[in-house]
Amino acid sequence: MSLSRVFGVGIAVLLLAGVPLLLSQGLVNAAIQMLIAALFASAYNVLCGQAGMLSFGHAAYFGVGAFATVHAMNAVGGTGLLPTPLLPLAGALGGLAIGAIAGWFATQRTGTYFAMITLAIAELLHALAPHLKGLFGGEAGISSMRMPSMGLGFGSTTQVYYLTLAWVLVSLALLYVYTLTPVGRLALGLRENGHRLRFLGYDVHRLSVLVFSISAMFSGIAGGLQVVSNEAANYVVLDAQLSAAVVLNTYIGGVKVFLGPALGASLMTFFGYAVSDLTQSWLLYQGTLFVLVMLFMPEGLAGLFRASSQLRRQIGLARLVPVLLAWIAAAALLTAGIAFAVELLQRMFSQDYRALAGATPGGAWPAIALFGRSWLPSDASTWAVPVALLACGGALVYAVRRGVEGLQSRGERGMGTAAHNAEVAL
Missing domain, CATH: 1.20.85 (Photosynthetic Reaction Center, subunit M; domain 1)
Known part of the structure; x- marks a missing residue:
């Protein structure tokens, strides 16, 4: 990473750290949702943008991570199986376990068939959730409370924001390091030419399952952070609308730039927060923006910065x-x-x-x-x-x-x- 990019990331982190000092509690709560959406989109991009596997059911692993976290919060008589700052680890384990199982089946096929299998798995979980009341709490869902830990009460929005920010920054750093590993580089080969990887002797199915599992694990962390913020989980987190939203956010931000999906998810989450109270047609505007981006900016909003930099050098x-x-x-x-x-x-x-x-x-x-x-x-x-x-x-x-x-x-x-x-x- 170049020095200018490191400097830019450092400035962004400082700005994020100052959000609770500059904004109202309502906007801080919106910032928490933006951070969670950014992590979810970045985790999804590991599978879709880098490995070229378009999933239509990634809400399943977000939702499983959410329910794993809420059960961890309620475990052992309500005292919590994990201290509050470590609760997203339960979401990571839940997302990893279900992602490995679902990924083994889904990656048996590629292209459109892969996308349809992921959609079917997510819809199966969404349909079963209201009936499995012991696991998903039925239509009412499961609620819990954040327990004090490490000298912090976690009763204020500010403390929850900093906990979410810490997890998101660590997760994004790990995802970036992953892209530099041999597995991360081979994932690019899956996107470009999986047949050539197989010809070179690599186990393409095992590699695909591994990439799928990593993406599902970090999606589970995002779901866990959602539960830590809301102190509740409902089967709605498994809905297809959430799967569609992460696809839109990722492509609007740009799948070819590491932080592009995070940018798109943050902006679209804030867009929904700011505009939904002003108009009933905000979903139409969101869909229109997606269509325009796909038609005229296929590299996403992040591609605008690259195009602007190139144009600056030219003129x-x-x-x-x-x-x-x-x-x-x-x-x-x-x-x-x-x-x-x-x-x-x-x-x-x-x-x-x-x-x-x-x-x-x-x-x-x-x-x-x-x-x-x-x-x-x-x-x-x-x-x-x-x-x-x-x-x-x-x-x-x-x-x-x-x-x-x-x-x-x-x-x-x-x-x-x-x-x-x-x-x-x-």
Whole structure:
């Protein structure tokens, strides 16, 4: 790792350590969920991004880790099988055990068949959980309490945050070290060409099970941290929605950069926390963002930093700043246009609005209150607003792309001229 990256990671850790001192308790609680989601996405990326095995049921190992942890919290008459700071170890063992068993079966096949097997295993656990009340507590789930340990009461959100932060940082460090080991490097071979690994004499099935188990173990740690934070576990943690969320978060962040999934999971978790109270359509925005990232930024949000760094080397920092500002302005215009249209349509098709329109004399559409103003759906000027915003944003995107292409071509010609002059001088 280069010195600049080490410096950047150090600054990020210091900022994370200062979160409880800078934010309210509500935002600290949101930060805990962001850290857990970041670890879960990074663990999933070990399997999906690095080994190329797309799993549709990774919530199973997150959930198993959660229930293993809550049982450890309630063991031995409620005094706890493990001290509170070590409780995620129970989640790690649970995730590792179930992951090894499920991985042995799932990795018998590859590609789409592998994905379907992982989905079937997760759905099987999700369907059985409400009926196995001794293990999963039925529909009510299982609750517990954090016990004081090592001189700490763990009754405050701040203490839980620092415990979560410590586990997430240690886990991410271990995952990074794993990527540098021979097993981690061979996992890249699984993604690129598993048949060639088999031809070279490696036991591909055993390697696949090992990678699957490592991913499930760290997913179990994330589930354990979730229980430590919430002091409860319900079979909902095994739901397919959680499996879908980690896939979306990982690809939005970027599977080719180690911290890309953590970035995507953190941002999308905060997005849900901040936007879910403002609109009923926040899941639609999340899905739209995923589609846009897959279409126009297949390397994810982390790829933006790589592209920006490459562009800076090509055109220079002085020219890069206006380009970035123009991209931000274009994104703001497009976001405003999409949000205006979605919110207006959502209110128009809501049951309350249709009932109000039916009670209006003459069948006229009543005005809709949106963004501090009233808008008439029957008025053309109402729909002209999102159209104008989208048109301006699209035009700005086109202009910026053309401008960047021109700057890049001039930069390449300049580099070619410099190389020619150097050859002549020699």
